[in-house]
Each structure stands twice: as C-alpha cells, then as structure tokens.
Amino acid sequence: MNRHQNIFIIFIIIISVNVISNFFSFDIDLTEDKKYTLSDNSKKILSQVDDILTIKVYLEGELPTGFQMLSSSINDFLINCKNENSQIQFEFINPNDNNESKKQEIFTQLQSQGLFPTDLTIKKTSETSRKIIFPGAIMYFKEKRESVNLLENNFSLSPQENINNSIENVEFHLISTINKILNNRKDNIAFLKGNGELLSTQTFDITNSVNNDNNNLNYYYNVEEFDLKKFEFDSTNNQPDISLQLKNLNRYKVIIIAKPTIPFNKLDKFLIDQYIMNGGKLLLLIDGVNATIDSINNQNGYFIAKKNDLNLDDQLFKYGVRINSDLVQDLRSTEIPIVTGYSNNRPIQELFKWPYYPLISSKSNHPITNNLDGIKSDFISSIDTLKNNIKKTILLESSNNSRLVQSPSKVSLGIIENPPPAESYNKENIPLAVLLTGKFTSVFKNRIVPKNNEINFKSSSDSTSIIIVSDGDLIANEVSSSGNAFPLGYDKFINYTFDGNKKFIINAIQYLNDQNGLIKLRSKNIKLRLLNNDIISNYRMPITIINLILPILIFLFLIFIINQKNKLKYD
Numbered sequence: 001m002n003r004h005q006n007i008f009i010i011f012i013i014i015i016s017v018n019v020i021s022n023f024f025s026f027d028i029d030l031t032e033d034k035k036y037t038l039s040d041n042s043k044k045i046l047s048q049v050d051d052i053l054t055i056k057v058y059l060e061g062e063l064p065t066g067f068q069m070l071s072s073s074i075n076d077f078l079i080n081c082k083n084e085n086s087q088i089q090f091e092f093i094n095p096n097d098n099n100e101s102k103k104q105e106i107f108t109q110l111q112s113q114g115l116f117p118t119d120l121t122i123k124k125t126s127e128t129s130r131k132i133i134f135p136g137a138i139m140y141f142k143e144k145r146e147s148v149n150l151l152e153n154n155f156s157l158s159p160q161e162n163i164n165n166s167i168e169n170v171e172f173h174l175i176s177t178i179n180k181i182l183n184n185r186k187d188n189i190a191f192l193k194g195n196g197e198l199l200s201t202q203t204f205d206i207t208n209s210v211n212n213d214n215n216n217l218n219y220y221y222n223v224e225e226f227d228l229k230k231f232e233f234d235s236t237n238n239q240p241d242i243s244l245q246l247k248n249l250n251r252y253k254v255i256i257i258a259k260p261t262i263p264f265n266k267l268d269k270f271l272i273d274q275y276i277m278n279g280g281k282l283l284l285l286i287d288g289v290n291a292t293i294d295s296i297n298n299q300n301g302y303f304i305a306k307k308n309d310l311n312l313d314d315q316l317f318k319y320g321v322r323i324n325s326d327l328v329q330d331l332r333s334t335e336i337p338i339v340t341g342y343s344n345n346r347p348i349q350e351l352f353k354w355p356y357y358p359l360i361s362s363k364s365n366h367p368i369t370n371n372l373d374g375i376k377s378d379f380i381s382s383i384d385t386l387k388n389n390i391k392k393t394i395l396l397e398s399s400n401n402s403r404l405v406q407s408p409s410k411v412s413l414g415i416i417e418n419p420p421p422a423e424s425y426n427k428e429n430i431p432l433a434v435l436l437t438g439k440f441t442s443v444f445k446n447r448i449v450p451k452n453n454e455i456n457f458k459s460s461s462d463s464t465s466i467i468i469v470s471d472g473d474l475i476a477n478e479v480s481s482s483g484n485a486f487p488l489g490y491d492k493f494i495n496y497t498f499d500g501n502k503k504f505i506i507n508a509i510q511y512l513n514d515q516n517g518l519i520k521l522r523s524k525n526i527k528l529r530l531l532n533n534d535i536i537s538n539y540r541m542p543i544t545i546i547n548l549i550l551p552i553l554i555f556l557f558l559i560f561i562i563n564q565k566n567k568l569k570y571d
Contacts, residue, residue, distance in 0.1 A: 037080075038081070038171070039521060041517045041520070042175045043084055045178055045182070046085045046088070046175075047085065048182050049088060049141075049178070049182065050087070052141075053181070054090070054091075054139070055078060055088070055089070055090040055091075055138075057074055057078075057093065057136075058110065058133070058135070058136060058137065059071040059092065059134070059150075060092040060093055060094040060097075061097060063120075066160060067120070067133070067135065067163070070167055070170075074170055077170050078090045078174075095107065095134055096132070107134075110134050113145070113147050114147035115147055115149060116136065116149050116213065118134070118135055120132070120133055135149070135151035136148055136150050137174070137177075139178065139181050144181050146177050147177075148173050149173075149214070150170060150173055150174075152371065153499070165371045168371070168522075169521075169522060172518065172519075172522050176521075179518060180220070186220065186222045187221050187222070187253045187254075188221065188222045188251055189223055189252055189254040189255070189256065189513070190224045190226040190249075190252040190254075191207075191224075191258060192226055192227075192257050193226065193228070194227045194268070195262040195263070195264055195310075196262035197261075198475070201483060202477060203258060204477060205486070205488040205502070206477070206488050206505050206506070216506075217505075217506065220506075220509075221254075221513075226252065228249075228268050229268070231244075231245055232244055242267070242270075242455060245271060246271055249280075250278050253280075253281060253512075253513045254282070255272075256282075256283045256509070257283070257285065258285050258472060258475050259285060259472025259475070259476060260310055261308075262310075263310050263311040264312055265311070269315055270444060273315065273442050274442070276440055276461055277440065277458035277459070277461040278458060279464050281465055281466070281512035282512075283466075283467045283508055283509060284468050284469065285469040286323065286468075286469075286470070286472055287308045287381065288308060288327075288470050289305045289325055289327060289379065290306055291305040292378075293336065296412070296413060301412060304409070305327060305379070305411050306325075306408045307325035307408075315443045317386065318440075319436060319440055320436055321385055321386060321434055322384040322386060324383070325381065325406070327381060327404070327405045327409065327411070328358055328381065328382055328402055328404060329405060329420075330355055330401065330402040330425070331399065331401040331422070332359050332402075333358050333359055334357045334376060334493070335357075335493055335494055336352065337351055337352075338351075338413065338416060351493060351494065353416075354416070355415065356378075356379050356411065357377060357379075358398055359377070360377050360380075360396045360432055360500075361374055361375070361500075362395060363429070364393075366395060367507065367519045368467075368508050369507070371522070372500040372503055373500035374500050375489070375500040375504055376474075376489050376491060376498040377471045378473035379411075380432055380470055380471035380474075381471070382430045382470065383431040383470050388441075389438055389439065390437065390438040390439075391436070392435070394433070395433040395435055396433035396469070397429045397430055398427070400429070401425040402428065403420070403425045403427055433467065433470070434467070434468050435465060435466075435467050435511075436467070436468065437464075438464075440461045440464065441460050445459040445460075465511075467508050467512065474501055474505075475501070475505055477490065478492060487502075489502055
C-alpha cells in the first residue's frame with residue numbers, strides 16, 4: 001500500500017463518518033457535570049407543550065467571550081429542548097443590528113416587555129466601544145407571552161462568576177418560564193394579618209417590585225392578605241365560624257407570617273397548626289428580641305433589647321425548633337453612619353461596622369440558597385434545632401467570626417467606640433434560618449381544641465415543609481417619609497441593594513410550592529473554564545497560528561507514521 005492510497009483511505013474514513021452522522025443523530029453527554037442532559041423534570045414539562053412555542057433570544061452578534069459562552073449554552077439547551085419536543089422553536093436576534101432610530105425603538109419595546117438591558121464595554125485590539133445588550137428571551141405560546149432574564153447579577157461576584165452562575169441557571173430559568181406560560185392559573189399564597197405583621201407598603205417590593213420587573217411574587221402567584229382574626233359568623237349560634245376560616249386558609253399553597261409584633265392567641269395558633277396538619281406550607285419570619293436602630297436615636301444612644309414574646313414557643317418547640325431570645329453580633333456586617341464632629345455647625349458622619357447587622361451567607365448548595373448574594377439582616381437571633389422526627393436543613397448562618405448576646409441586654413453605640421475583643425467573636429456558623437421537612441405532630445394533640453362539629457381535627461400531618469427565619473426585617477423593604485417603597489435589601493447608609501434578600505424569599509416560597517421539582521435545577525453546577533483575556537490579547541497571533549497549523553501537523557504526522565510502517569513492512 002503506497003502513500004497515496006493511505007491518504008485516500010484517511011479521507012474516505014473522514015467523509016464516511018460525516019455522512020453517517022447526518023443520517024444517524026445521537027448524543028452522548030460525556031461532561032463531568034452533565035451540562036447537556038435535560039433533567040427528568042424538564043422533560044416532563046416539555047412534554048406538555050402541545051402547540052408551537054416560540055422562543056426569541058436577544059443574545060446575538062459581537063459579544064465578549066463570557067457572553068458568547070452564555071449564548072452558546074442557551075443555544076445548546078434549546079437544541080436539546082427541540083430534540084425533546086419538535087413544537088419548540090427558537091431564534092437568536094441581535095437587537096443592535098439596526099439603524100440608530102430603529103435600535104432605540106427596539107430597546108424601548110424590549111424593556112417594556114420585561115427584559116433588562118446590560119451596558120457592555122467591547123475591547124478590541126485597537127479600540128474600545130460600548131454596546132447595550134439584552135441577555136434574555138421572550139416566549140410566545142398561543143395568545144400568551146412571557147419574558148425571562150438570563151443574566152445573574154450578583155454584585156458581590158466578579159463578572160466571570162456571574163456568567164458562570166447564569167450558565168448554571170439556564171435550564172432553571174427557561175424551564176420555569178415554559179412551565180409558567182403553559183399554566184393557565186397561578187397558585188394562591190397569602191401574607192397573614194391580625195398580629196401586627198408588616199404593612200403592605202413594607203412588603204411591596206417582594207410582592208410587586210419597585211423596579212416593575214418580573215422578580216416578584218405576583219409574577220409567579222396570586223398574592224393575597226388573610227386576616228386570621230376576621231371571621232364570618234355562624235348564623236345558627238352567632239359564633240365565629242372556625243371551620244369556614246380554616247377552609248378559607250387551606251386555599252393557600254403557602255402562607256407567610258412576616259414580623260408579627262402581637263402575641264398569638266390560642267385560636268390563632270390552632271388555625272396555623274391545622275393549616276400545617278392539612279399539608280400547608282409556612283414561611284415564618286419573626287424576631288427573637290424587640291430591637292430597632294430607631295430606639296437608639298430616640299433614647300440617647302442605647303436601649304434595652306428584650307425577648308419578643310409572641311406565645312409561639314411551645315408550637316415551634318413541637319415542630320422541632322427554638323428561636324432564642326438573643327442577638328447575633330458578627331464581624332461580617334454592614335455599616336451605619338455615626339456623627340464624628342461638626343463643620344460650620346453641620347454634622348460630619350462616618351460609616352462604621354455595626355455588628356448587630358450581620359451580612360448573612362450560606363455555605364450549603366441547597367436550591368434555596370445556591371449562588372445567593374449577601375443577605376442583609378437586622379438584629380437577628382440564633383435558632384436551635386431540637387431532636388424529633390423532622391428533618392432540619394440549615395439554610396442561613398453567621399460567619400466564622402460571630403458571638404451571642406443574651407437578652408435583656410443593652411444595645412449601645414458605644415460598641416463602635418469600645419468594641420469587644422476580636423477573640424470574643426469565637427462562634428461560627430450560628431443557625432439563622434432552617435428548613436423543616438417531614439410529618440409534623442400537632443401542638444394541640446391531647447389538648448382541648450375548639451368545639452365545632454365541622455372541624456376535622458388532625459393530630460399529625462402528611463409530609464410538608466416549614467421555613468423559619470429569625471429576623472422579620474429580612475423580608476421588609478424600607479419606606480420613605482412620602483410612603484414610597486425602596487428595593488428589598490436596600491441599604492440607605494451605603495446606597496447599595498443586597499439582592500440576596502429578595503432572591504432568598506422568592507426561592508424559599510418556590511421551594512415550598514415546588515410541585516414539579518424545578519427549584520432543584522438551581523443546584524446544578526457547571527464548571528466554566530473561562531479564558532484569560534490578558535493572555536488572549538497579548539498572544540493572539542501565536543494562538544491563532546497554533547489553532548490553524550496544529551491540526552495540519554497532526555494529520556501529516558499520522559501519514560508519516562503510516563508510511564514508516566509500510567517501509568518497514570516491505571524492507
């Protein structure tokens with residue numbers, strides 16, 4: 001066999017492989033993280049698409065490397081979706097590929113439909129330019145339309161880390177939006193009222209969004225308020241109709257108790273208990289002690305923090321947790337302004353770390369807390385988990401440099417001038433939020449319950465879930481003197497918004513009400529191996545030459561080896 005025959009055979013093999021691959025299409029995901037494999041939950045939702053679903057992705061054109069990788073990941077995922085269900089149609093659109101007037105018109109339209117713009121700086125070899133892109137998609141199904149933003153924007157992370165997080169969450173965001181556009185109805189959730197909970201203005205951003213975007217509860221659910229103490233009366237005996245109240249409460253998939261300030265009476269507790277026993281899901285955010293920064297300003301620089309007695313201790317104990325009457329101090333905290341002097345009769349303020357405002361994070365890879373930005377807290381307490389049959393998962397915790405102050409205790413600005421020794425911050429990972437999952441036992445088991453023939457009292461529940469957070473302010477947005485709401489997590493002292501607060505609450509409720517298991521997709525980790533832009537810039541020509549020449553050299557080397565073997569064979 002001569003050299004020309006060898007070359008001919010190699011070419012025939014290459015051509016044959018390509019021809020066969022065109023007729024027989026199959027995929028094998030050999031990646032460590034299974035980045036090209038659809039989850040079973042995703043396949044289940046895609047199987048429900050019974051008409052043309054069009055997805056327009058606005059991430060096309062000349063983009064930096066990271067955004068190219070994001071665009072490529074979205075494309076790969078949508079190809080998998082189309083292979084799973086041919087009703088899925090998609091296209092990539094470059095909104096910048098127009099004249100200036102048309103471009104501005106498109107930009108305005110995309111923003112009005114819920115896509116967020118991102119301002120990019122494009123660096124070329126000899127010049128730098130700016131470009132506005134819309135890293136998101138708009139879906140069209142029958143007469144409905146839904147928008148989805150695909151770029152994670154965690155301010156505490158680098159741009160490359162945000163790109164990585166965005167790639168990890170492509171499946172979650174797209175499948176969640178497909179699931180939403182397929183469903184004709186939203187589930188009902190409710191904020192409980194009647195025990196001094198937060199006002200609607202204080203939960204406005206989590207419910208409706210200050211920025212008028214799709215990052216709010218109303219986007220996913222019908223959000224209502226439910227007054228525990230507002231009963232309809234039974235006409236036969238002129239008594240509050242407890243059974244009807246419980247029936248109305250059971251309409252909600254999730255109930256939220258946000259920073260109550262008035263103790264719960266026996267009937268309040270009974271209704272909440274039986275709601276849980278009937279399979280209801282609860283998000284409870286309560287303070288362990290009564291403490292606010294305003295109390296310092298009103299009381300000459302200090303106040304006494306006391307236990308916040310809401311008459312829930314026995315109920316929470318039965319479920320498996322205890323919220324302690326203490327305060328967490330943490331070296332990882334946000335700042336407050338302190339007057340340090342005067343100039344021209346005007347106060348001079350400086351920012352100082354305030355240990356009573358821990359900046360919370362999570363070390364777990366749980367879907368609720370995965371890839372969250374820092375969470376701003378406000379006089380938060382510790383949580384103890386108790387031994388029973390309920391599974392406990394710690395969601396949020398303090399840093400490795402924290403300490404506990406038992407109540408009653410004096411809270412004073414003097415801690416800034418005379419801080420405790422650093423070595424006293426010797427506690428770590430103090431639980432601050434916990435997920436309870438399992439079959440709960442009623443706190444009213446073997447106790448006297450309200451007499452009502454229509455109440456089907458349950459002493460235990462089927463499997464359900466409760467999330468306990470020891471800070472009611474974690475869900476509360478600031479409200480201006482004129483009544484306008486600020487974004488949840490906004491810190492007016494440093495003019496910064498910690499978006500971890502909002503994402504945590506939304507993730508928590510989605511997890512509690514996750515009938516399709518979609519929230520679990522948030523814990524999917526994909527290893528992104530980004531290129532070093534400096535190296536690329538400095539060695540662009542050598543890299544290009546290697547990419548072009550190396551395959552040719554390998555091909556010639558193979559031919560050389562074959563020829564050498566033939567020579568040895570015939571010598």
